[in-house]
Amino acid sequence: MIQNKIKYLYKFSLFLILFLKLNTLFGQYIYQGNFEGKNNTEVYIKVELIKLNAWNCQNDGFNYTIDYNWEVSVYKDGEKLENYKFYNVQFYFQIPLGSSDNVYGNITITNPGKGSAKTSTDWYNTKFHNCDAIGLENIEFENLKIEINSKDFSSEDFYIEINNKPLPIELIDFTVKNTEYGNELFWSTASEINNEYFILEKSDDAINFFEIAKLEGAGNSSQTLNYSYLDNSFTTEISYYRLKQVDFDKKFTYSKIISVANTLTAEFSIYPNPVVENINIEFLSQVENEYIVDIFNQNSQKVYSEKLNISKGFNNFTFNIFNNLESGVYFFVIKDSKGNIIIKEKIINQSRL
Structure with missing residues (x-):
């Protein structure tokens, strides 16, 4: 029986210890989570248990290892980083009836990617000792502890609440x-x-x-x-x-x-400004769409509104509304059909000067 507890001492100045919940979902055993570091860096980790290998079955337990797949991705400002460098990423499986506090994942990860691994050997204390019938469902799992050492993670401990409910x-x-x-x-x-x-x-x-x-x-x-x-x-x-x-x-x-x-963002041309009589809008659109033009005065009061049917290609619209408005400052706002502001332009009306 292997009952020696595995202990590792890390001397890195920057480290992060994270605890994830184990989720059993339609026969799958998965740990996964996203973790935020410094400089808008985020690490995504997924560990899926594949198979339990049992041998040396006795009346009080058996030896075992666990085959698993792992995936580690890094994002900065939302963009995936393929060449990110870790000092190390290591896994420890917390299994209450095992002889070790943390069963070592038996792998050191220094770059993002995917792969397969096998845990170190441990002893499981149980009266169930039929090696031919033992599977992952016969093991009681708790947390997966992950140690991440990187320039983007400070020396803090992060914990995720244990929850045995399946992933939504x-x-x-x-x-x-x-x-x-x-x-x-x-x-x-x-x-x-x-x-x-x-x-x-x-x-x-x-x-x-x-x-x-x-x-x-x-x-x-x-x-x-x-x-x-x-x-x-x-x-x-x-x-x-x-x-x-x-x-x-x-x-x-x-x-x-x-x-x-966004390589397809439209460029708008609004002229003349200041406006004396009419004002024109010109732009290219990659798609047919519907825009809304709103004109506001300095008091944020809407003084004009119109829907525009946008064609794919070149578009040109002329507005002669300013002859009916007092001279002064106005704001010309174009929104899409969902209400998102596309452009907001300050217009000087000199039609009545």
Whole structure:
């Protein structure tokens, strides 16, 4: 029997110890979590237990190792970093009836990626000793302890509350692609439990997010489901997105942040300014759309509003409203059909001078 406890002493100045919950979902044993470090750096970790290997079965227990798959990804400002360097990432499985406090994952990770590994050997104290019938379901699991040593993590201990409930969703992927029609977002779930709806959130700076869409969830499902959304309203060079998954009891979780470069942002030309009679708007659009033009005075009172049907290609609109307005400062605002502001321009009206 192997009963020696494995102990490791780390002398790195920067480290992070994290505890994740184990989730059993349709026969799967998965630990996963997102962890924020310094400099807008985020680490995503997923560990899936695959197989229990048992031998030397006795009346009071057996030796075992666990085969598992691992995935480690790093994001900075929402963009995935392929060449990020860790000092090390190591796993420790906390199993109450094992002889070790922490069963070593038997791997040291220094770069993001995916792989397979096998834990170190441990002894499990139990009266169940039929080696041919032993599987993962015969082991009692608690936390996975992860030690992350990196320049972007301070010397703090982080803990995630133990929760043996299944994950509300198992998210397979979440991607975005810039196309001639706008930013196309796709995500897929392998399973859903009590999933009421998704909220798709957007940000121009990866810090302040706002809702752009709400999509109904499947409730409960064990089949792969696909979701999509087209966002054709963007005014900055980069757009950031994240998913907010909401349960029927209104508890929610966030996905990782993804980003895309907006190469199709329209350029507006508004002239003349100051305006004496008419004002013109010219721009190119990659898609057919509907915009709303609102004009406000200095007191934030709306004095004019009009819907514009936008064609794909070159667009030109002329407004002669300023002859009917008092001279002074006005604000010319263009919004998309969802109410997102695309452009806001200060206009000087000199038509009555």
